[in-house]
Amino acid sequence: MKKVLKIILASVLFIFIAMQFYQPALNVNKGRVYATDFAKAYKMPAEVKKMLHKSCYDCHSDNTNYAWYDYAQPVRALVENHIKNAKDDLNFNEWTSYANRKQERLLNSIKKQIETKKMPLPSYILMHKNGKLSDEQIKLLTNWLKDQT
Ligand code: HEC
Known part of the structure; x- marks a missing residue:
């Protein structure tokens, strides 16, 4: 029984280590300036811009601010999947290239x-x-968004 347990543990460890070799390209384009960015399309208070960057751009842009634990599989695969799906729907960097x-x-x-x-x-x-956005921040953001439509 002890031997079986050891084999199982070793296998799990092996799989975990093997998974780490799968590292898809990072969603990072440091220093690139986007003329089509959302922030260029509207006059917005610095606060609004900051909130969107902090709460949305990690998934909805070409630049993710990765946390250290984002690099470890299987988290990495999950994160990349979120980013891909998020950007397919909405990429703030490409805003003005979208049709009206x-x-x-x-x-x-x-x-x-x-x-x-x-x-x-x-x-x-x-x-x-x-x-995380506080209720106050949510109000500020949604009020600003309402004024743009
Ligand atoms: C952790 C990643 C992540 C973050 C952070 C994030 N999103 Fe998303 N977002 C997604 C994913 C994934 C989808 C696609 C959902 C789906 O396909 O069901 C999505 C979909 C959307 C959609 C739907 C687009 C459409 O076609 O209608 C909007 C709008 C949106 N997000 C806005 C935001 C805003 C605004 C923020 C910040 C306040 C934000 N998201 C933060 C992952 C994220």
Whole structure:
């Protein structure tokens, strides 16, 4: 019995280590300036810009601020999956390249997601306390968004 347990533990450890070799490209483009960025499209208070960067850009842009634990599998795969799905729907860096109708739809969607606390993803907030928006911040953001539509 003890031997079986040892084999199982060794296998788990082996799988865990083997998983670490799977490291897809990082979602990082440091220093790149995006003329099409959301922040360039609107006049926005510095506070709004800061909140979006802190709470949304990790998934919805080409630059993720990775935490140290994001590098370890299987977390890494999960994070990259979130980023890919998030960017497919909305990439703040590419905002002005979207058609007007898409921008309008997204502005409403962004407001709704923040209002209903669906975004930032609850699982993200759990690991990134900084990304959490207070009720006051939510009000400030959604009021600003309302004025843009
Ligand atoms: C941890 C990653 C993550 C963070 C942080 C995050 N999102 Fe998302 N977001 C996603 C994912 C993943 C999807 C796609 C959900 C799906 O496909 O079901 C998504 C979808 C959306 C959508 C839907 C787009 C559409 O087509 O209607 C909006 C809007 C959105 N997010 C806004 C935000 C805003 C605003 C913030 C910050 C307050 C934010 N998100 C933070 C991961 C994230």
